[in-house]
Amino acid sequence: MDIIRAKQFTAAKAWGAKDIATMNGITTRLHWTDQPYKWHINDGEEVFVVLDGEVEMFYKQDGETHSTVLQSGDIFYASVGTEHVAHPIGEARILVVESAGSV
Template identity: 75%
Template sequence: MKIIRSRSFTASRAWGALDIANMNGITTRLHWTDQPYRWHVNDGEEVFAVLDGRVEMRYREDGVERSTVLETGDVFYASVGTEHVAHPLGAARVLVVETQGSV
C-alpha cells in the first residue's frame, strides 16, 4: 500500500518521476515539471491527468496542430499514434499511465 501526497512531490529535474505502480506492464508515474517535454508519439495509449498546476497540451490531428489548456483535474487521453507535447504553465504535477518503457 502507498499513499502519495502529490502536491508535495518535486523532482531535481523537469519531468522527474516517482514510480507508483507497474500493473502487468502498465505503469503509473507521478511527474513534476516546469519545462516542456518534446513532441512524441507513444508506443501505446497514454492517460495524462493534471493533479496540480496547468498544462498546455499541444497535439496534431490530421496534420493540423491544435492545443488546449488542461487545468487541475483535467485528463488528456492520447490514443495510439497521437503526436503530442506538454507545456506546463508554471510548475505542474502530472499523473501518467502508459505501457512500461513507452516514450
C-alpha cells in the same frame, strides 16, 4: 501500501518521476515539471492527468497542430499514434498511465 501527497512532490529535474506502480505492463508515474517535454508518439495509449497546476497540451490531428489548456483535474487521452507535447504553465504535477518503457 503507500500514500503519496501529489501536491508536495518535486523532482530534481523537469519531468522527474516517482514510479507508483507497474501492473500487467502498464506503468503509473507521478511527474513534476516546470519545463516543456518534447514532441512524441507513445508506443501505446496514454492517460495524462493534471493533478496540480496547468499544462498547455499541443497535439496533431489530421496534420494540423491544436492545443488546449488542461487544469487541475483535467485528463488528456492520447490514442495510439497521437503526436503530442505538454507545456506546463509554471509548475505542474501530472499522473501518467502508459505502457511500460514508453517514451
